[in-house]
Structures are given as C-alpha cells and as structure tokens.
Amino acid sequence: MKVTIVGAGAVGASCAEYVAIKNFASEVVLVDIKEDYAEGKAMDLMQTASLMGFDTKITGATNDYSKTANSDIAVITSGIPRKPGMTREELIGINADIVKSVSSSLIEHSPNVTIIVVSNPMDTMTYLVHKTTNLPKNKIIGMGGALDSARFKYRLSEALECPASDVEGMVIGGHSDTGMVPLSRLATRNSVPVSKFLSEDRINQVAEDTKVGGATLTKMLGTSAWYAPGAAVSSLVQAIACDQKKMFPCSALLEGEYGLNDLCIGVPVILGKNGIEKIVEIDLDEAEKAKMKESSEGVKKTNGLLDLKK
Numbered sequence: 001m002k003v004t005i006v007g008a009g010a011v012g013a014s015c016a017e018y019v020a021i022k023n024f025a026s027e028v029v030l031v032d033i034k035e036d037y038a039e040g041k042a043m044d045l046m047q048t049a050s051l052m053g054f055d056t057k058i059t060g061a062t063n064d065y066s067k068t069a070n071s072d073i074a075v076i077t078s079g080i081p082r083k084p085g086m087t088r089e090e091l092i093g094i095n096a097d098i099v100k101s102v103s104s105s106l107i108e109h110s111p112n113v114t115i116i117v118v119s120n121p122m123d124t125m126t127y128l129v130h131k132t133t134n135l136p137k138n139k140i141i142g143m144g145g146a147l148d149s150a151r152f153k154y155r156l157s158e159a160l161e162c163p164a165s166d167v168e169g170m171v172i173g174g175h176s177d178t179g180m181v182p183l184s185r186l187a188t189r190n191s192v193p194v195s196k197f198l199s200e201d202r203i204n205q206v207a208e209d210t211k212v213g214g215a216t217l218t219k220m221l222g223t224s225a226w227y228a229p230g231a232a233v234s235s236l237v238q239a240i241a242c243d244q245k246k247m248f249p250c251s252a253l254l255e256g257e258y259g260l261n262d263l264c265i266g267v268p269v270i271l272g273k274n275g276i277e278k279i280v281e282i283d284l285d286e287a288e289k290a291k292m293k294e295s296s297e298g299v300k301k302t303n304g305l306l307d308l309k310k
C-alpha cells in the first residue's frame with residue numbers, strides 16, 4: 001500500500017507520522033515544493049521508526065511526481081493555512097491553483113489513485129478536483145467532518161466530564177466556521193442521549209465551540225491546527241487502505257442526496273477499498289435540514305469563485 005502526501009508542512013507531516021505509527025502502509029511518499037523540505041521531514045520521521053516500532057518506509061521528494069507513481073491513496077495538504085482573524089474561504093485564491101496542479105500531477109503518475117483533499121476551503125477544493133479531473137466520484141474525498149466530529153466529541157466529553165471514548169457524535173455540513181452542523185440530537189454517552197445529562201444551553205454551547213474549533217486554535221497557535229487534522233486524515237487513509245467499511249462524515253459530491261446537488265459537503269459515508277462506497281442518508285429533523293440547506297448555500301457561494309476550466 002503506497003500513500004503519497006503532498007505538502008510536508010504541519011498537517012502533511014503529522015498525517016505521515018500517524019500513518020506510519022499505525023503501521024498499515026508499506027510506503028509513504030511526502031512531496032513538497034520547498035527544496036529538500038519533504039526529504040528532511042521524511043528522514044526525521046524515519047529516525048523515529050526504531051523508537052516507535054513501525055516498518056513503513058517514508059521518503060521525500062521535491063516536486064518530483066515520478067516518485068509518487070502507482071500510489072493507492074494521495075492526500076493533498078499543499079497550500080497556505082489561515083492566520084488568526086481569517087476565514088478558510090479567504091485561502092481560495094492561492095490554494096485553488098495549487099490543488100488543481102497537484103491533483104493533475106498526482107493522477108498523471110497514479111491513474112487509479114484515491115485522493116483525500118485537506119487544503120482549505122476544503123469543500124470547495126474537493127469540488128474543484130471533481131470538476132477538473134476525470135477520477136470517478138467515489139475516489140475524491142474531502143476531509144473535514146472526521147476532524148470536526150473529533151472536536152465535537154472532545155467538547156462533549158468536557159461538558160460531560162467523561163473520557164472522549166465514552167462519547168459518540170457527528171458533525172455534517174460544510175467545513176467552515178458557520179457551516180458546520182453538529183448533530184447534537186443524535187450524540188450519546190454510551191448510547192444514552194447527551195440531553196439526559198446536559199442542559200439545552202450547555203449542548204448549544206458545545207455546538208458553538210465545535211463550529212469555531214479551527215478558528216479557536218488558529219488564534220492560540222498563530223496558524224491552524226495540525227495534530228487532530230493529521231490524525232483525522234490518517235483514519236480515513238486507514239479505512240480505505242484496510243477496506244474497513246467504517247463510517248465517517250466526509251465531503252462527498254452530492255447528486256440528490258439530502259436534497260442537494262452539484263456540490264461537495266460533509267455527509268456520512270462508508271469508506272473502504274473503493275473510497276466512498278456509499279453515502280448514508282440519515283433522517284434529519286426540520287431544524288437540521290434547514291441548517292444543512294443554509295450550509296450548502298455557503299459552500300456554493302465559495303464554489304462560485306472557482307475558475308473551473310480543465
């Protein structure tokens with residue numbers, strides 16, 4: 001199993017580290033545009049192999065896609081992150097050109113690759129890859145909801161004063177400060193609805209903290225987060241590489257599901273060796289449907305800024 005990660009910055013390197021530590025891939029190739037940067041990150045990570053006990057071979061390449069040939073899975077993290085006070089949408093001008101050229105180079109050398117898009121604004125970047133490549137729709141996946149759901153579970157565990165492993169919950173919708181739809185109604189502690197333990201106000205506070213999870217960390221760190229993003233991507237890579245058939249909220253191209261069309265937005269999907277093997281349609285209540293509709297309008301507005309010539 002060969003995994004390429006484009007962008008050896010904070011998220012790309014964190015993802016490479018978690019993929020290696022989980023020890024399911026034979027090979028990880030890191031690619032960056034900065035001379036020797038990916039090679040350096042790869043060497044540093046390889047020097048942890050005997051300490052962490054993994055056998056994955058990690059190599060680096062400076063913009064040389066021949067080294068990525070025949071990758072099974074490729075992760076795109078190349079591009080700029082936001083600074084405090086910015087929205088993810090403001091990154092579109094620079095990141096769209098990068099994502100377009102990177103996806104085309106990847107496919108040139110790995111025509112059967114499955115691509116996971118991370119660069120922001122992620123739903124729009126995922127849509128861009130659908131519109132500008134000929135990959136089948138199941139092989140283009142946007143990562144946002146897996147991270148947002150992990151943050152939701154963290155916030156719920158704080159409120160419930162319990163370990164995050166006791167909590168189940170999911171965030172769908174756009175991966176943006178206003179577009180996320182945390183499904184509080186369906187969140188549980190060991191199958192018991194969280195409303196049994198928390199007031200409506202506290203649950204709403206958890207949802208609001210979740211939505212601005214990325215912005216909160218960007219303010220604290222001066223750039224956006226990388227540990228949880230890297231871990232979230234590694235879980236998607238593992239689900240595909242190991243054909244796990246696990247369910248994650250991912251940004252998927254919708255063609256009528258959830259009453260939405262012609263956009264990529266976070267919905268529950270089953271991930272296995274074929275990438276997105278199924279989009280799962282859950283019954284939303286009227287308030288959730290309205291939030292999903294509003295979120296889709298925000299994503300479509302950002303998509304409208306793209307130049308979609310192939």
Ligand SMILES: NC(=O)C1=CN([C@@H]2O[C@H](COP(=O)(O)OP(=O)(O)OC[C@H]3O[C@@H](n4cnc5c(N)ncnc54)[C@H](O)[C@@H]3O)[C@@H](O)[C@H]2O)C=CC1
Nearest residue numbers: 007009010011032033078079080081118119120122143229
């Ligand atoms: N979807 C999500 O949930 C998340 C998305 N992100 C996004 O991921 C992206 C990366 O974030 P970080 O790793 O923190 O940024 P970073 O600045 O640490 O790393 C980005 C890397 O991309 C490289 N790069 C730029 N253009 C390139 C090209 N044409 N080819 C190859 N490499 C290129 C840069 O040299 C840099 O090393 C940002 O757009 C950020 O907003 C970050 C966290 C979560």
Ligand SMILES: O=C([O-])CC(=O)C(=O)O
Nearest residue numbers: 082088214215218224225
């Ligand atoms: O907040 C950002 O810009 C990066 C990101 O998408 C996240 O951490 O959720």
